Amino acid sequence: MMLSFFDQFASPTYLGIPLIALALSLPWILYPTPSNRWLNNRLLTLQAWFINRFTQQLLLPLNIGGHKWAMLFASLMIFLMTLNLLGLLPYTFTPTTQLSLNMGLAVPLWLATVIIGMRNQPTIALGHLLPEGTPAPLIPVLIIIETISLFIRPLALGVRLTANLTAGHLLIQLIATAAFVLFPMMPTVAILTSTVLFLLTLLEVAVAMIQAYVFVLLLSLYLQENV
Amino acid sequence: MLSRLALVSASALKSSGPLGAGLVQASRSIGTSPQSLAPVPPLPEKGGQVRHGIIPEELFQFLYPKTGVTGPYMLGTGLLLYLLSKEIYVINHETFAAASIGIVIVYGIKKFGPSVAAFADKLNEEKVSKAQEVKDLAVKSLTEAIEEEKKEQWRAEGRQMLFDAKRNNVVMLLETNHRERLHMVTNEVKKRLDYQIDVQNLHRRLQQEHMVDWVEKNVIKSITPQQEKESIAKCITDLKKLAQTAKATA
Numbered sequence: 420m421m422l423s424f425f426d427q428f429a430s431p432t433y434l435g436i437p438l439i440a441l442a443l444s445l446p447w448i449l450y451p452t453p454s455n456r457w458l459n460n461r462l463l464t465l466q467a468w469f470i471n472r473f474t475q476q477l478l479l480p481l482n483i484g485g486h487k488w489a490m491l492f493a494s495l496m497i498f499l500m501t502l503n504l505l506g507l508l509p510y511t512f513t514p515t516t517q518l519s520l521n522m523g524l525a526v527p528l529w530l531a532t533v534i535i536g537m538r539n540q541p542t543i544a545l546g547h548l549l550p551e552g553t554p555a556p557l558i559p560v561l562i563i564i565e566t567i568s569l570f571i572r573p574l575a576l577g578v579r580l581t582a583n584l585t586a587g588h589l590l591i592q593l594i595a596t597a598a599f600v601l602f603p604m605m606p607t608v609a610i611l612t613s614t615v616l617f618l619l620t621l622l623e624v625a626v627a628m629i630q631a632y633v634f635v636l637l638l639s640l641y642l643q644e645n646v
Numbered sequence: 647m648l649s650r651l652a653l654v655s656a657s658a659l660k661s662s663g664p665l666g667a668g669l670v671q672a673s674r675s676i677g678t679s680p681q682s683l684a685p686v687p688p689l690p691e692k693g694g695q696v697r698h699g700i701i702p703e704e705l706f707q708f709l710y711p712k713t714g715v716t717g718p719y720m721l722g723t724g725l726l727l728y729l730l731s732k733e734i735y736v737i738n739h740e741t742f743a744a745a746s747i748g749i750v751i752v753y754g755i756k757k758f759g760p761s762v763a764a765f766a767d768k769l770n771e772e773k774v775s776k777a778q779e780v781k782d783l784a785v786k787s788l789t790e791a792i793e794e795e796k797k798e799q800w801r802a803e804g805r806q807m808l809f810d811a812k813r814n815n816v817v818m819l820l821e822t823n824h825r826e827r828l829h830m831v832t833n834e835v836k837k838r839l840d841y842q843i844d845v846q847n848l849h850r851r852l853q854q855e856h857m858v859d860w861v862e863k864n865v866i867k868s869i870t871p872q873q874e875k876e877s878i879a880k881c882i883t884d885l886k887k888l889a890q891t892a893k894a895t896a
Binding site: 591617 | 689743744769
C-alpha cells in the first residue's frame with residue numbers, strides 16, 4: 420500500500436476505535452491539578468501564572484458580560500496550544516489538522532457570540548454591519564459586504580487553523596523526505612536541507628502557539644462586538 | 647465515588663442477615679475516616695533525579711548491583727541497535743523530523759530551563775515574602791506596643807511622686823492660710839485691746855486735766871485782790887533788788 424503524504428492526516432482508528440478520542444483527551448494529563456497548597460512546585464506555579472496572565476490580558480478589552488467566557492477562552496487556548504505543540508513530535512497525530520474538529524470548535528462559538536448579540540442588543544449588533552463614516556451611496560453595497568464578512572467568520576476561523584497546521588506538517592514531511600532521500604546521494608545538500616528543516620521546525624513551533632492564540636483572540640473580538 | 651460504593655455495600659451488608667451485621671462491626675463506622683488531609687505533608691525540596699534529562703536515576707540504581715556503572719548504557723545501546731538492525735524501527739523521513747524537533751527541544755530546555763526555574767522560584771518567593779512582610783510588620787508593631795506599655799508603666803510610677811508633691815503643696819497652702827488667719831485674728835484682738843487701753847488713757851487724761859483745771863480755777867478764785875497787790879509789790883521789790891545786784895555785778 421503506497422503511503423502518500425496525506426496519510427498522516429487520516430484520523431487514526433485501531434480495531435474500529437477512533438484514536439482521536441485519546442489524542443484529544445490524553446493531553447489533559449500533562450497539566451497538574453491545582454492543589455490546596457499555598458506554595459506549589461514549579462510546574463504548577465508556572466501553569467497558574469501563565470493562565471492568570473493570559474486570561475487577564477485577553478479579558479482586558481471585554482466588559483463584565485464577556486468575563487463569563489473567561490474559562491472557555493483559557494481552556495480553549497491551552498487545549499489548542501497543547502494539541503498543536505504535541506503534533507510536532509514525530510509519529511504523532513494532530514487533531515487540529517482535521518477540518519471537522521476546527522469547524523466544530525469555530526461554528527458553535529461564533530454562532531454563540533452572534534446569537535448573544537442579537538438577543539441582548541440587536542440594534543448594536545446589526546449596527547456593526549455598517550462601519551462609521553461611510554458615504555451614503557456606498558451603504559447598500561457595504562451592508563452586503565459586511566454580512567458576507569460576518570458569515571465567512573466561522574469558516575475563516577476553522578480553515579485558518581486547519582490550513583496553517585496542515586501546511587506546516589506537510590512541509591515538515593516534505594523537507595524531511597527530501598533530506599532523507601538526498602542523504603545517501605548528496606550529503607552536503609542533505610545538510611542544507613536539514614538546516615531548512617531545523618528552521619522550519621522552529622517556525623512550526625511558533626505557528627503552533629500563534630495559531631491557537633489567534634483563534635482565541637478572534638473569538639474574544641467577536642464577543643467584544645456583541646456583548 | 648468509590649467511597650460511596652463502600653458505603654452502599656456496607657449498608658447492604660448490615661441489612662443482609664445475622665452474619666452481615668457481624669461482618670460490618672469489624673469495619674469502621676460510617677461518618678469517620680482514618681484519612682486526614684491536615685497537616686499537609688511537605689513537598690520534597692527537589693524533583694526526582696534524572697540522568698540525561700529523561701531517564702530516572704532509579705533505573706541506574708536498580709541495574710547497578712548486577713551490571714555496574716555501564717549497565718544501563720549497554721542496555722540502551724543494545725536496545726537501539728536491536729531495533730535498528732531488525733528494522734523494528736525503520737529510519738525514514740520522520741527520523742529527520744524527529745532529530746530536528748529533538749534538537750529544538752533540547753536546546754530550548756538547556757538554554758531557558760534555569761531561567762524559567764528561577765522565575766518560578768521567584769514567584770513563590772514573592773508570595774512568601776509578602777506574607778513574611780505582614781508578619782514582620784505585626785511583630786514590629788506589637789514590640790513597639792510593648793515598649794510603649796512599659797513606658798506608660800514607668801510614667802505611672804512617676805505619677806506617685808507627682809501626687810506626693812501636689813499633696814505637699816496643698817498642705818503648705820493650708821498651713822499658710824491657717825497662719826494668715828491666726829495672724830489676722832491676733833491683729834484684730836490686739837486692735838480691740840488697744841482701743842480699750844486708749845479709751846482708759848483718755849479717761850485718765852481727761853480726769854487729770856479736769857482736776858488741774860479745777861485746782862487752777864480754785865486757786866485763782868482764792869487769790870484775793872489784797873493778796874494780789876501784795877504779791878505784785880513783793881515782785882517789784884524783788885525785781886529792784888535783782889536789778890541792783892545785776893547792776894552791782896555788771
